[in-house]
Amino acid sequence: MAFAGAVVVTALVVTLGSYFLVGIYLRDRAIDEALAQSRFNLRFAEALLPAEPAQTDFERLLQALATRGDFETLVTEADESLVSGPGASRDLITPELQDAVGRGQLGYQPVHPNSVTTLVVGGRLPGGEARLYFFYPQGEREELLDRLGLLLSVAGLVLALAGALLGWGLAGRVLRPVYEARVAAGRMAAGNLDVRLPEGRDEFGELSADFNRMASSLQARMEELEEARRRERQFTADVAHELRTPVSALVGEASLLEQRLSLNADGTIPVETRRAAELLVRDVARLRRLVDDLLEISRLDAGAVDLNRVEFSVIDFLERMGEARGWPDDVRVTGDRRLTLCTDPRRLERIVVNLVENALRHGEPPVVVEARRVEPTMSGAAAAAESVGGHPAAGELALSVTDFGFGILAEHQERVFDRFYKTDPSRGERPGSGLGLAIVWENARLLGGAVSVKSSPEEGTRFTLRLPLLADSASLAAEDEDTLQFNS
Ligand SMILES: Nc1ncnc2c1ncn2[C@@H]1O[C@H](COP(=O)(O)OP(=O)(O)OP(=O)(O)O)[C@@H](O)[C@H]1O
Numbered sequence: 001m002a003f004a005g006a007v008v009v010t011a012l013v014v015t016l017g018s019y020f021l022v023g024i025y026l027r028d029r030a031i032d033e034a035l036a037q038s039r040f041n042l043r044f045a046e047a048l049l050p051a052e053p054a055q056t057d058f059e060r061l062l063q064a065l066a067t068r069g070d071f072e073t074l075v076t077e078a079d080e081s082l083v084s085g086p087g088a089s090r091d092l093i094t095p096e097l098q099d100a101v102g103r104g105q106l107g108y109q110p111v112h113p114n115s116v117t118t119l120v121v122g123g124r125l126p127g128g129e130a131r132l133y134f135f136y137p138q139g140e141r142e143e144l145l146d147r148l149g150l151l152l153s154v155a156g157l158v159l160a161l162a163g164a165l166l167g168w169g170l171a172g173r174v175l176r177p178v179y180e181a182r183v184a185a186g187r188m189a190a191g192n193l194d195v196r197l198p199e200g201r202d203e204f205g206e207l208s209a210d211f212n213r214m215a216s217s218l219q220a221r222m223e224e225l226e227e228a229r230r231r232e233r234q235f236t237a238d239v240a241h242e243l244r245t246p247v248s249a250l251v252g253e254a255s256l257l258e259q260r261l262s263l264n265a266d267g268t269i270p271v272e273t274r275r276a277a278e279l280l281v282r283d284v285a286r287l288r289r290l291v292d293d294l295l296e297i298s299r300l301d302a303g304a305v306d307l308n309r310v311e312f313s314v315i316d317f318l319e320r321m322g323e324a325r326g327w328p329d330d331v332r333v334t335g336d337r338r339l340t341l342c343t344d345p346r347r348l349e350r351i352v353v354n355l356v357e358n359a360l361r362h363g364e365p366p367v368v369v370e371a372r373r374v375e376p377t378m379s380g381a382a383a384a385a386e387s388v389g390g391h392p393a394a395g396e397l398a399l400s401v402t403d404f405g406f407g408i409l410a411e412h413q414e415r416v417f418d419r420f421y422k423t424d425p426s427r428g429e430r431p432g433s434g435l436g437l438a439i440v441w442e443n444a445r446l447l448g449g450a451v452s453v454k455s456s457p458e459e460g461t462r463f464t465l466r467l468p469l470l471a472d473s474a475s476l477a478a479e480d481e482d483t484l485q486f487n488s
C-alpha cells in the first residue's frame with residue numbers, strides 16, 4: 001500500500017505539474033502570437049487608412065484584415081463601432097482594457113463569451129481616435145489542453161494501478177518466506193522437528209539456512225537426549241535384573257542355613273551348614289562388589305569424582321601394584337622405566353586392575369602389561385593434558401594389557417565397553433557383572449585418555465589405554481612416591 005501510495009503521489013505530481021506547465025506555456029505563446037499579430041495589424045491599418053478615414057475606409061480595412069488570420073476585428077471611434085463578424089463585440093471589452101488602450105498602450109484581456117475563451121487585444125491608431133480590438137478565439141488551445149489532461153489522467157491512473165500491482169506482487173514475494181518461516185516455527189513449537197525451510201540465495205535464504213541449522217541441531221540434541229534417556233532406562237532395568245540374581249541366591253542360601261542350624265551330636269558344625277554359610281558369605285561379597293561398581297559408575301556419571309594428580313613412574317607403579325594385588329607370575333610388566341605420568345593413580349589403578357582381572361578371568365595367561373611411548377594420534381588426549389595437568393604433553397603413553405585367550409569376536413568388540421555387556425551371557429554364573437569395562441571406559445575418559453580393544457582368536461586380546469605423557473619423563477620427584485598407595 002505504501003508503494004502504491006508513493007506511485008499515486010508521484011503520478012499526481014508529474015501529471016498535474018506537466019498539465020499546468022504545458023497550459024502556461026501554451027497560454028504565453030498564444031498571448032505572444034496575438035500581440036505580434038495585433039502590432040502588425042495596427043501598422044497595416046495605419047498604412048491602409050487615409051488621414052481622415054470614413055466608414056467605408058473602415059469597412060475596407062476589416063475586409064482586408066479578415067484574410068490575415070483567424071481572428072475577428074472591432075473598430076470603435078467615439079460611439080460608433082464596426083465588427084468583422086459575430087465573434088467580435090463591444091460588450092466584451094472591459095473598462096480596464098478600454099483605459100489601457102485609451103492611454104495609447106497595446107492591451108490584452110482574456111474573455112469568456114459562451115464559455116469559450118477569447119483573447120482580446122486592443123490598440124489605438126496613431127494620430128486618430130479610432131481604436132482597433134482583435135478577438136483571437138482560444139478554442140483550439142483549450143481543446144489541446146483538455147486532451148492533454150485526459151491523456152495524463154489515463155496515464156496516471158494506469159501508472160497508479162501498475163504501481164499498486166507491482167507493490168502487491170513485491171510485498172507478496174518478500175513476505176512469503178516470512179510467512180513460511182512463521183508456519184515452520186509454529187510447527188516446530190508444536191513438536192515437529194523435521195520441518196525445514198527452502199534455502200534460496202537471498203537474505204531469506206541465509207535466514208532459512210540458519211533456521212535449518214538450528215532445527216537440525218535441536219533435533220540432534222533431542223535425539224541425543226532421547227537416546228540418553230533410553231540408555232538410562234535400560235541401565236535401571238539392567239541394575240534391577242543384576243541385583244535380583246545375587247539377592248535370590250542369598251535368600252535361598254540364608255533359608256538353607258536356617259534349616260541346618262542344629263549342631264552335630266558331637267557339638268561340631270555339620271559340613272552342609274558350613275558349606276551354606278560359605279556360599280552365603282561369597283555371594284554377599286559379590287553383591288557388595290556389584291553395589292560398589294554401581295556406586296562408582298553413578299559417581300562417574302554425576303561427575304562427582306575428584307582427580308588427585310601426582311607425578312610418578314609408570315613401570316614402578318605397575319610393579320608395585322602387581323605386588324600389592326598378588327598378581328600371579330604369569331602377569332609380566334614390561335616397558336621403559338623412564339616413562340612418567342602425571343595423573344590420578346587411583347583411577348589408573350582401577351583401569352589396570354580391571355583389565356588384568358579380565359585377562360586372567362576371560363583370557364589365557366601369560367598376561368603382558370606393557371607401557372610404551374607413542375606419538376599422539378588423538379588430539380583430545382594431548383590437549384586435555386595441557387589444559388588439566390598444566391604440563392606440556394610429549395606424546396602419549398600406550399598402556400596395553402595383552403592375553404593369549406580365545407579373544408573377543410568382532411561383533412562383540414564394539415559393545416564390550418557397554419554397561420552389563422557380557423560376550424557370553426550363559427556364563428553368567430561366573431562372577432562378574434559386565435560393569436568392569438564400562439568403569440574402565442569412564443575412568444579413561446576422566447583422565448583425558450581413551451581405551452580401545454583389538455582381539456583375534458589367533459593372537460588373543462589386547463586392551464590399550466592411551467594417556468598424555470609428561471615432557472620430561474625422567475623427572476620423577478622423590479616425594480611423590482610416598483603418595484602412591486594401593487588398594488588391597
Ligand atoms: N581379555 C578378555 N578376553 C576375552 N573376553 C573378554 C576379555 N575382557 C573382557 N571380555 C569380555 O567382555 C565382557 C565384559 O567385561 P567386563 O569387564 O565389563 O565384565 P566382567 O568381567 O564380565 O564383569 P566385572 O568386570 O564387572 O566383574 C566380559 O564378560 C567378557 O565376556
Ligand SMILES: [Mg+2]
Nearest residue numbers: 354358436437
Ligand atoms: Mg571384568
